[in-house]
Amino acid sequence: MGGRALVQWEQNRDNAPDSLAVDLYPGGPAPAGGLDEVTFYQVPYAPSTQGVDERLDMIARMPSLEVVQLLSAGYEHVLPLVPDHVTLCNGRGLHDASTAEHALALILAAQRDLPRWAVAQKEHRWDPAPLRSLADRRVMIVGYGSIGRAVESRLRPFETEVVRVASRARPDVHGIDELHALLPDADVVVLATPLTEATRGLLGAPELALLRDDALVVNVGRGPVLETRALLAENGRVRAALDVTDPEPLPGDHPLWSASGVFITPHVAGGAAAFYPRARAFMDAQLARWAAGEELANVVRPGAARRGR
């Protein structure tokens, strides 16, 4: 609960309780004070994966480490690097506003043909055409966690019908076992699930075939939840707006780039401006909890000592 914390932002250093030694580490070479006494390590968050490996490798050089704090929601890739006695926390919830906002941006962009207008603008063409709407559409949210709920609250005023699907059925939420029965009635399917054995390839050829002509799949979860090959085989019959892809990053010669009815943004949903004030506020509170010896928030794997208790 004491020792030395490494954090990314000055706000968190400045607001930390006096009992805690806090140094800045925004990435790059190891900080001046060395790594020996670091007990709490907030891995510097970066919107791209550049430099991430180095930041994670440092974990192995921190003999006093007790807590690794990620600000990403995903943590599977970090698990093997975190010693068994160290508690791992993630950034669950911090990206919800940003990600849900991007999901809406993608849905509206697809329904309103914004990529077409962007290209027409480049060619100086004023060429109006009838548009789809989001109103009156049935939107299925697959993955009804905190991001799914944030997407739903933003969808509601658009005069849509929302259908909720989660791994297990509960009141007002369908179970994933009902997916095949629900797909034929969906106009828009929003994928907001983490990547697990259960969600990999969740939307493949059989599932896409169940969708209506001109249905829209939006993926703000993880790329492999939607099978790229199956989407390509639909040949534009089903549309897609994707912030995540499989593979990722998408190579320059990949056919998905120019697939009919597919709009791509390069995994930028969760790290937009809205993330930062939420992440800083979370870190202030998390450091206060740590200094006070309270339970940490967002623990995804307690250290072995705590697990044993």
Add this chain to the structure above:
Amino acid sequence: MGGRALVQWEQNRDNAPDSLAVDLYPGGPAPAGGLDEVTFYQVPYAPSTQGVDERLDMIARMPSLEVVQLLSAGYEHVLPLVPDHVTLCNGRGLHDASTAEHALALILAAQRDLPRWAVAQKEHRWDPAPLRSLADRRVMIVGYGSIGRAVESRLRPFETEVVRVASRARPDVHGIDELHALLPDADVVVLATPLTEATRGLLGAPELALLRDDALVVNVGRGPVLETRALLAENGRVRAALDVTDPEPLPGDHPLWSASGVFITPHVAGGAAAFYPRARAFMDAQLARWAAGEELANVVRPGAARRGR
């Protein structure tokens, strides 16, 4: 209250009260039954202006006419063509869902750099970069009528602060005389006003100069409410997402097409799919009112006989 009605859609003909003779006229040459007995004329709605003149010229060839029903919200251009004794009704409210949805699409597209990604996709470039958010931004809605309210309800869940501005101050709504005082604190300004003498050039050089660097102006009202020349002079300091422009349509050689920070859609906000079921439902109800001798809805200029009463 009786006579013969011309309507655009089969649903409205089929649902009309038996006491009313209703013929279809979706545009094109005059309908088979002639125009002499037409008392109620629903001018066929078209998402573009093509063919509109002909549809309006027909008004002069309807000697029994009592009501002209537009499905557009704008009606100023039709007033001179409607004889004094004829009642003119418009399509106020029918475009709200569609227009408000497009306003959100434009706001999110601008904040999330969607035009950039659309162009990057065409060039097969995966090139992530930090993005703005809509969350935490202060959005000013100028023109707080039914479209303004529809925009507001869709904005609310995005964790924004909404500032309302209308022609006259009322509780919780600022008057337009406060515009200059309010502009410096706005991140996004949504223009949703009709075009009147008071709103023409409402955002000109002095007003744009009051906006923050990187502020966004969204226009889903009428083009001339925002001064094109003043926007161009900002040279990208203030961004814009415009569904309406001045002039309109925008000529191919106009500098607005390639102005920095400007995204253009070709006046498609109000006529998207959401409009049609709402317009058909309105027409069913309006014809029922007409057949029953009740007051019509959406009267923008009563016929002289009624005005005299």
